[in-house]
Amino acid sequence: MKKNLTTVLVCPSDKHSNLDLIEFETNTSNVKSGLLYCIKCIRYYPIINGIPIMVPDNQRNFIHESNFLTQWIDKIPDNIKSNSMPFNINEINSESS
Numbered sequence: 001m002k003k004n005l006t007t008v009l010v011c012p013s014d015k016h017s018n019l020d021l022i023e024f025e026t027n028t029s030n031v032k033s034g035l036l037y038c039i040k041c042i043r044y045y046p047i048i049n050g051i052p053i054m055v056p057d058n059q060r061n062f063i064h065e066s067n068f069l070t071q072w073i074d075k076i077p078d079n080i081k082s083n084s085m086p087f088n089i090n091e092i093n094s095e096s097s
């Protein structure tokens, strides 16, 4: 995903723009792995293999996402881990350890 896409993406839940970009794996202009985070509704959206997964809550795949988040748990800021929708990242982490 091009980093500058964050200027046009909006949260599917509340249409909030200016999503925070947390980069896990990146080169100069592209993010391969990371998170987009909406501070308004505290939802996170994973970027997996360069593709932002921005779908409504009822279409999200908990198992797929929890594997991904567990892999990058050390790079996720604490405020997002403790305050996240639609899944609580701290719970994912405690279940896997």
Ligand SMILES: [Zn+2]
Residues within 6 Å of the ligand: 011, 012, 013, 014, 015, 016, 038, 039, 040, 041, 042, 043
């Ligand atoms: Zn939102």
